[in-house]
Amino acid sequence: MKQPKYLFNAGRMSRKDNTLKFTPVDEAGIEGQPRYLPIEQVGDLYVFGSLDANSALYNFLGQEGIAVHFFNYYEHYTGSFMPREYLLAGKMQVDQTKHYMAAKKRIEIARRFVEGAANNILRVLKYYDNRDKAKDLTEAICLIERLLASVPMAVDVPMLMGIEGNIRQTYYGAFDAIVGQTFCMDGRSKRPPQNELNALISFGNMLCYTACLSTIYHTQLNPTISFLHEPGARRYSLALDLSEVFKPILVDRLIFRMINKRQLQPSDFRSEVGGCVLKDAARKRFVQGFDEQLKETIKHRALGRSVSYRHLVKLECYKLQKHLLGLEEYRPFKAWW
Amino acid sequence: MQTVTGSLIGMYHICKRELWLHANHIRMEHNSELVAEGKQLHEHAYPQRAERYREIILDGSKIDFYDPYDKVVHEMKKSDKMEHSHVAQVQFYLYLLRKNGVEGATGLLEYPKLRQTQTVQLTNDDVPVVEGWIRDIKRIVDREQCPGRIAKSKCRSCSYFDFCYVEEINE
Numbered sequence A: 001m002k003q004p005k006y007l008f009n010a011g012r013m014s015r016k017d018n019t020l021k022f023t024p025v026d027e028a029g030i031e032g033q034p035r036y037l038p039i040e041q042v043g044d045l046y047v048f049g050s051l052d053a054n055s056a057l058y059n060f061l062g063q064e065g066i067a068v069h070f071f072n073y074y075e076h077y078t079g080s081f082m083p084r085e086y087l088l089a090g091k092m093q094v095d096q097t098k099h100y101m102a103a104k105k106r107i108e109i110a111r112r113f114v115e116g117a118a119n120n121i122l123r124v125l126k127y128y129d130n131r132d133k134a135k136d137l138t139e140a141i142c143l144i145e146r147l148l149a150s151v152p153m154a155v156d157v158p159m160l161m162g163i164e165g166n167i168r169q170t171y172y173g174a175f176d177a178i179v180g181q182t183f184c185m186d187g188r189s190k191r192p193p194q195n196e197l198n199a200l201i202s203f204g205n206m207l208c209y210t211a212c213l214s215t216i217y218h219t220q221l222n223p224t225i226s227f228l229h230e231p232g233a234r235r236y237s238l239a240l241d242l243s244e245v246f247k248p249i250l251v252d253r254l255i256f257r258m259i260n261k262r263q264l265q266p267s268d269f270r271s272e273v274g275g276c277v278l279k280d281a282a283r284k285r286f287v288q289g290f291d292e293q294l295k296e297t298i299k300h301r302a303l304g305r306s307v308s309y310r311h312l313v314k315l316e317c318y319k320l321q322k323h324l325l326g327l328e329e330y331r332p333f334k335a336w337w
Numbered sequence B: 001m002q003t004v005t006g007s008l009i010g011m012y013h014i015c016k017r018e019l020w021l022h023a024n025h026i027r028m029e030h031n032s033e034l035v036a037e038g039k040q041l042h043e044h045a046y047p048q049r050a051e052r053y054r055e056i057i058l059d060g061s062k063i064d065f066y067d068p069y070d071k072v073v074h075e076m077k078k079s080d081k082m083e084h085s086h087v088a089q090v091q092f093y094l095y096l097l098r099k100n101g102v103e104g105a106t107g108l109l110e111y112p113k114l115r116q117t118q119t120v121q122l123t124n125d126d127v128p129v130v131e132g133w134i135r136d137i138k139r140i141v142d143r144e145q146c147p148g149r150i151a152k153s154k155c156r157s158c159s160y161f162d163f164c165y166v167e168e169i170n171e
């Protein structure tokens, strides 16, 4: 079973026959005990520390279809090494492009992503609204429901993006009511995130984006052709589209859960000139939490069997493919629990 | 132009959608366990086979085990059920042999799991039938539209199951 591997420590990675050899190197340049990872157990690599590697290693990773995602010191995602695509399909590619090119077809799909995001946002808010009578989220819920109802009226992508922006703003405005005792939201700030909660959201969103990107890679969808986001907003903009739908469920819920269980506290952060960052141990805990979230399973109602959250992302790709092939209209994933 | 292969013939007899998706290169990521099992069967079930049997390629289609002395096509299926699509696939191989000048070849379907075998023939009457399949396959594959699903009960072991049946359920 392939599993993503997270490299928090600095070190050197090399190929050793059919395994990856990772040798940690500490700040003084002293090598530690190497670890060996059999290649058939390695999914994507997530690199948080500094990684020393040569082209022979990347050739090997490319041949094995393993992507490498890089994050800098401030936990910003800086880019990915993506292996050559292996599941290309001309027909799929052409259909995806056609749906991007025709404004009417494009907006239909773009609207679905916003609807999916809004529905899952509402699911999160309603959960916290019901759970704790003291927290009143009614106003935010009503406003988001009204904004969601106006999505069909968006005639072009900029207008749709405007609605989407308002939904997000209302949503983030409600965060204080959920975790306000420990953390303060104080508006959404991104580059750089100005406080702890913003740092968590940015970091979590990046993890979600890379999870979507990796999943898309294992389908025939082209990650660079997107519908809601403008292709070029980021190189793999389809991963941005997909992650809109999954962020509330995969990231925000995790943040709330970890804060409420006191697994993340203000002392886990450090303020720096470049913004607010998670300290090493807390970052590790959060990445672990995210990884466990992806592995957790739920019973899928249409398939009648248990599937992991990670597989839900894959299933979303299938639904999108079916839409593009003209089989069934795409309806975004809607959390029902 | 689509080359018709034995596996496409098999899919044609099971599900037209599977045929269309596969031929249009819309394939699911390898389910590594299934693939490994198939490979193992070939490599280990009959280790002595290599000496006698040949792999031959006719009109772009591969026959894994052909015995040129007895003119017998062997086809092994890990399936625990005998199916019409398996027979059709072997008949197609016999057709290819016949078209390439080999008269009177026969086929032998082997089911190691069932410990059973079945012989397969290609009569004169079968030839136009096989040619009909080939024409039909080309027509289906070239169609813009992907064919519909078949009955769910037959889809359980298909690699496209999740693709075909995932949908959002109304509350």
Ligand code: SF4
Pocket (backbone or CB within 6 Å): B014, B015, B016, B017, B018, B148, B149, B150, B154, B155, B158, B159, B160, B161, B164
């Ligand atoms: S899941 Fe069923 S309908 Fe879909 S391709 Fe397979 S056999 Fe055909």
